[in-house]
Amino acid sequence: xxxxxxxxxxxxxxxxxxxxxxxxxxxxxxxxxxxxxxxxxxxxxxxxxxxxxxxxxxxxxxxxxxxxxxxxxxxxxxxxxxxxxxxxxxxxxxxxxxxxxxxxxxxxxxxxxxxxxxxxxxxxxxxxxxxxxxxxxxxxxxxxxxxxxxxxxxxxxxxxxxxxxxxxxxxxxxxxxxxxxxxxxxxxxxxxxxxxxxxxxxxxxxxxxxxxxxxxxxxxxxxxxxxxxxxxxxxxxxxxxxxxxxxxxxxxxxxxxxxxxxxxxxxxxxxxxxxxxxxxxxxxxxxxxxxxxxxxxxxxxxxxxxxxxxxxxxxxxxxxxxxxxxxxxxxxxxxxxxxxxxxxxxxxxxxxxxxxxxxxxxxxxxxxxxxxxxxxxxxxxxxxxxxxxxxxxxx
Amino acid sequence: xxxxxxxxxxxxxxxxxxxxxxxxxxxxxxxxxxxxxxxxxxxxxxxxxxxxxxxxxxxxxxxxxxxxxxxxxxxxxxxxxxxxxxxxxxxxxxxxxxxxxxxxxxxxxxxxxxxxxxxxxxxxxxxxxxxxxxxxxxxxxxxxxxxxxxxxxxxxxxxxxxxxxxxxxxxxxxxxxxxxxxx
Ligand SMILES: [Zn+2]
Numbered sequence: 290x291x292x293x294x295x296x297x298x299x300x301x302x303x304x305x306x307x308x309x310x311x312x313x314x315x316x317x318x319x320x321x322x323x324x325x326x327x328x329x330x331x332x333x334x335x336x337x338x339x340x341x342x343x344x345x346x347x348x349x350x351x352x353x354x355x356x357x358x359x360x361x362x363x364x365x366x367x368x369x370x371x372x373x374x375x376x377x378x379x380x381x382x383x384x385x386x387x388x389x390x391x392x393x394x395x396x397x398x399x400x401x402x403x404x405x406x407x408x409x410x411x412x413x414x415x416x417x418x419x420x421x422x423x424x425x426x427x428x429x430x431x432x433x434x435x436x437x438x439x440x441x442x443x444x445x446x447x448x449x450x451x452x453x454x455x456x457x458x459x460x461x462x463x464x465x466x467x468x469x470x471x472x473x474x475x476x477x478x479x480x481x482x483x484x485x486x487x488x489x490x491x492x493x494x495x496x497x498x499x500x501x502x503x504x505x506x507x508x509x510x511x512x513x514x515x516x517x518x519x520x521x522x523x524x525x526x527x528x529x530x531x532x533x534x535x536x537x538x539x540x541x542x543x544x545x546x547x548x549x550x551x552x553x554x555x556x557x558x559x560x561x562x563x564x565x566x567x568x569x570x571x572x573x574x575x576x577x578x579x580x581x582x583x584x585x586x587x588x589x590x591x592x593x594x595x596x597x598x599x600x601x602x603x604x605x606x607x608x609x610x611x612x613x614x615x616x617x618x619x620x621x622x623x624x625x626x627x628x629x630x631x632x633x634x635x636x637x638x639x640x641x642x643x644x645x646x647x648x649x650x651x652x653x654x655x656x657x658x659x660x661x662x663x664x665x666x667x668x669x670x671x672x673x674x675x676x677x678x679x680x681x682x683x684x
Numbered sequence: 685x686x687x688x689x690x691x692x693x694x695x696x697x698x699x700x701x702x703x704x705x706x707x708x709x710x711x712x713x714x715x716x717x718x719x720x721x722x723x724x725x726x727x728x729x730x731x732x733x734x735x736x737x738x739x740x741x742x743x744x745x746x747x748x749x750x751x752x753x754x755x756x757x758x759x760x761x762x763x764x765x766x767x768x769x770x771x772x773x774x775x776x777x778x779x780x781x782x783x784x785x786x787x788x789x790x791x792x793x794x795x796x797x798x799x800x801x802x803x804x805x806x807x808x809x810x811x812x813x814x815x816x817x818x819x820x821x822x823x824x825x826x827x828x829x830x831x832x833x834x835x836x837x838x839x840x841x842x843x844x845x846x847x848x849x850x851x852x853x854x855x856x857x858x859x860x861x862x863x864x865x866x867x
Contacts, residue, residue, distance in 0.1 A: 346731065
């Protein structure tokens with residue numbers, strides 16, 4: 290295996306993007322990534338498209354985007370790992386480049402959720418888990434699956450609905466400073482607390498929005514990367530794991546077991562001490578599809594001890610200036626969650642963070658040169674943890 | 685179902701009907717199914733093809749489970765070789781790589797592990813009032829996901845005693861199991 294670097298990133302504006310088609314939206318991210326890398330379409334040897342779909346009209350997005358962006362006749366595939374599809378695409382591109390099979394590969398995330406009305410989108414995501422045993426008769430929704438975790442976590446550790454709202458307040462604070470974010474306004478705990486229940490005890494402001502968006506990442510092998518750029522961002526480690534489809538088969542509801550497994554793998558590969566990752570990591574993006582998910586992530590990643598995430602959020606430990614800045618792009622909560630594009634969106638954001646290229650008032654101080662993306666598909670059904678590094682990993 | 689208040693389904697259907705009427709009027713004047721987006725005014729093409737999906741799912745090997753429901757019982761499978769109990773039931777034991785299971789009736793009494801109330805419902809569930817979904821643990825060591833017969837989530841507690849019952853789901857009229865608080 291050889292070292293692999295990110296040599297180009299693209300990130301569309303996230304939000305309700307009724308102003309563009311799926312192809313046009315994908316092209317925004319693809320063009321930006323190609324420009325950044327100084328590459329032409331012919332240089333991309335393989336492109337992987339992450340998209341969950343169902344709610345959008347094109348069932349074969351990879352070829353539709355390939356044609357529009359002039360990536361044809363390069364090899365392609367559409368991948369699905371629910372909300373972690375983007376990180377799965379990056380992992381597959383990484384594996385192809387690391388193995389030496391290709392020198393340059395591109396991961397393109399795209400989701401166009403607003404092509405369907407909201408109740409239909411709620412239906413599609415609710416079906417994602419175990420359709421026959423948990424949806425057909427019981428009509429669980431995506432907020433519902435996470436609400437099951439919120440109830441268990443709150444009962445176990447004494448967290449309150451106000452604590453959950455503090456996660457939303459933080460992520461809106463940073464969303465307000467990110468021009469790519471769907472929501473660019475700050476909120477208060479009171480505003481969050483007075484919002485209506487979506488899946489008790491989760492309220493409207495505990496939930497990520499329905500988002501259209503695209504993001505792209507170009508990966509290159511070490512030699513190629515050095516030719517292309519003097520500021521490559523290296524992939525230092527990737528961990529991936531899965532969880533049971535039925536919620537009823539989970540051993541705990543105050544943690545996502547798959548995330549714990551994926552984090553361990555990623556830390557080992559990146560040679561980061563799993564007992565104190567905060568010492569190494571300058572900035573993290575975690576999968577805050579719902580506020581409770583962000584609290585569980587602090588613990589599943591080993592940032593905070595079990596039950597301590599509550600104190601962390603109460604004491605602003607994940608703002609810039611705290612123990613570790615988390616979701617300083619607004620997270621899924623405020624930047625938005627275009628399911629299949631979220632992973633590439635996190636990795637593009639963290640690449641720019643490590644290069645100190647983001648808006649000043651949301652730039653994390655870069656000291657150790659590590660960044661971490663925690664991307665969960667479904668409700669702990671898929672987990673990907675990707676660690677990026679400013680310096681070349683020692684193999 | 686409450687008589688006076690409209691269900692989420694009625695509200696959604698009314699909204700969709702109004703939208704389609706608007707599309708039809710635009711189509712009549714322009715000859716195209718193109719409308720301005722309500723918020724931004726950008727042009728939207730409204731699909732002229734509609735897709736209705738209803739899956740047909742094979743349950744031949746799980747027939748004892750469904751026949752059990754009709755008798756008021758909730759059944760699981762138990763591997764005759766390793767003793768593993770499966771719920772949801774499955775007739776293949778991937779541990780032993782054999783398919784030699786017996787059907788056992790599950791205990792009725794369990795404890796509530798966690799729960800939520802679904803307030804914003806999927807379209808195909810939007811004709812119901814807000815419903816509570818819970819996960820309960822049975823002495824056999826298996827968890828069961830089901831609706832909980834209660835309308836106020838604040839009356840429930842993690843760890844409380846609950847009982848599994850087979851009920852007819854209305855208005856569809858088919859057998860399903862449900863948790864009932866016993867405290
Ligand atoms: Zn067995």
